[in-house]
Amino acid sequence: MVTSLLSTDDLSQAQALVAESGLRFELPYDDLVGVFEAGRLVAVGARQGRVLKMLVVAPAHQGGTLLDEVVTELVGRGYQEGIDSFFIFTSPALAPSFESLNFNLLVASGKTALLEYGDGLRRYLARYSRxxxxxxxxxxxxxxxxxxxxxxxxxxxxxxxxxxxxxxxxxxxxxxxxxxxxxxxxxxxxxxxxxxxxxxxxxxxxxxxxxxxxxxxxxxxxxxxxxxxxxxxxxxxxxxxxxxxxxxxxxxxxxxxxxxxxxxxxxxxxxxxxxxxxxxxxxxxxxxxxxxxxxxxxxxxxxxxxxxxxxxxxxxxxxxxxxxxxxxxxxxx
Missing domain, CATH: 3.40.50.620 (HUPs)
Structure with a gap:
């Protein structure tokens, strides 16, 4: 079950899991959620505005549905706040993992790829078709x-x-x-x-x-x-x-x-x-x-x-x- 991370212990575990993956825990964020197993945080993700970030699954739990669950929760909460499109910046090597979760690759350069959840760009362009x-x-x-x-x-x-x-x-x-x-x-x-x-x-x-x-x-x-x-x-x-x-x-x-x-x-x-x-x-x-x-x-x-x-x-x-x-x-x- 995906839950909000609010307590001091929650934040400590989130910071540790993000750091273990080689990333930095980055403030600010509007939502921070995660999944626990036997009291230990095994998946985490955050949303700042339209951007999903710090999406991490512990190595022993990768390959399942946890990443999808975290993304779905963050997107759902964003929709409730009136946000209609979501983005993620990641390394090009990880882009395929997010494409499998309904993200569309918008552009990639040497170290960075930008993906969008859903088809917002297509809808934006179609709006001006005439x-x-x-x-x-x-x-x-x-x-x-x-x-x-x-x-x-x-x-x-x-x-x-x-x-x-x-x-x-x-x-x-x-x-x-x-x-x-x-x-x-x-x-x-x-x-x-x-x-x-x-x-x-x-x-x-x-x-x-x-x-x-x-x-x-x-x-x-x-x-x-x-x-x-x-x-x-x-x-x-x-x-x-x-x-x-x-x-x-x-x-x-x-x-x-x-x-x-x-x-x-x-x-x-x-x-x-x-x-x-x-x-x-x-x-x-x-x-x-x-x-x-x-x-x-x-x-x-x-x-x-x-x-x-x-x-x-x-x-x-x-x-x-x-x-x-x-x-x-x-x-x-």
């Missing part, structure tokens, strides 16, 4: 927190050089402006561009899926591995479906992580048949336009200067009662 256009298309993937004239410039330039442009808005909710608000600003700010289609990334591009490190060695570059998986998934699953031949990006003078992501795109995508075109970031009021600059001005109450940095549609939203309720909280996300 928005697939022929030709040599392009893509922009952006957070738009909020949508600025810099974003608009990148989209205009990209759209002018391809048959059709897909503007993917990152769904993750780690921004000041929630996804529905960001999506609305993007849709309103690009409504006049006839060959631009705005889509959401779901969990399949720059996703909010937490990248765990419990199965990596201490010296493995986790961030670089996550970027590689993200770009390989885009190149092998998303780009072919939408006939995307070019990924457009803006230069990044501010964020080191985003700059590294840009470099990874230049390295990974062209060998896979996807061009990368990097445009110099648009400037206004003496500096490069950025969403972070807009957010800082909002926090300081410098509302007049914002009009130089965002389209009219974005400004209207920011100054609306709905917009003010979002940014006038003293937050710094």
């Amino acid at each position: 928005q697939v256009f022929p030709g040599s298309n392009g893509a922009v993937v952006a957070n738009c927190n909020p949508f600025t004239v810099g974003h608009r410039y990148l989209v205009e330039e990209a759209a002018s050089s391809v048959d059709h442009l897909y503007l993917f808005v990152v769904r993750e909710e780690r921004s000041l402006f929630p996804f529905p608000a960001r999506l609305r600003m993007v849709q309103e700010g690009t409504a006049d561009l006839e060959n631009v289609t705005v889509l959401d990334t779901s969990w399949y591009a720059v996703s909010s899926v937490t990248f765990p490190t419990y199965f990596l060695k201490d010296d493995d570059p986790a961030c670089a591995i996550q970027m590689e998986l993200d770009l390989l998934l885009f190149a092998t699953r998303i780009a072919p479906y939408f006939h995307i031949a070019t990924r457009f990006i803006g230069s990044e003078p501010f964020s080191r992580t985003t700059a590294e992501y840009n470099r990874a795109m230049h390295r990974i995508l062209p060998p896979m048949g996807i061009g990368v075109r990097e445009l110099e970031r648009k400037s206004a009021v003496g500096a490069a336009v950025s969403a972070s600059r807009v957010r800082e001005m909002l926090m300081r109450g410098e509302l007049e200067g914002i009009a130089e940095l965002v389209p009219v549609s974005t400004l209207d939203f920011l100054l609306s009662s709905e917009g003010i309720k979002i940014w006038d909280k003293g937050g710094d996300k």
Whole structure:
């Protein structure tokens, strides 16, 4: 029987079982469950958001149904919380074990494989089947927190050089402006561009899926591995479906992580048949336009200067009662 692991002894046994398998016990988690036999923990697993992790069965009990039981319990609990798709990161060598449990391999690189429980990616793509256009298309993937004239410039330039442009808005909710608000600003700010289609990334591009490190060695570059998986998934699953031949990006003078992501795109995508075109970031009021600059001005109450940095549609939203309720909280996300 699969049960929650809550007591100090439960946690100690879970930590020991995970360590014995050569993995690291990784916090945080939303659920931690296990199976006991004669008072000894023989199987363990955890869920953090949409990610299942630390799935371990003691050597003497492998080959049976324990792994399936633990996965089924974690997925069931996730469903009860409204989560509809689940992921696991593991080593490529272990991928077949999870494929036998209804996981689908999405992408694999040297040290890591990403699998999804069920057919979420297929359903995500099918949702946009009527928005697939022929030709040599392009893509922009952006957070738009909020949508600025810099974003608009990148989209205009990209759209002018391809048959059709897909503007993917990152769904993750780690921004000041929630996804529905960001999506609305993007849709309103690009409504006049006839060959631009705005889509959401779901969990399949720059996703909010937490990248765990419990199965990596201490010296493995986790961030670089996550970027590689993200770009390989885009190149092998998303780009072919939408006939995307070019990924457009803006230069990044501010964020080191985003700059590294840009470099990874230049390295990974062209060998896979996807061009990368990097445009110099648009400037206004003496500096490069950025969403972070807009957010800082909002926090300081410098509302007049914002009009130089965002389209009219974005400004209207920011100054609306709905917009003010979002940014006038003293937050710094």
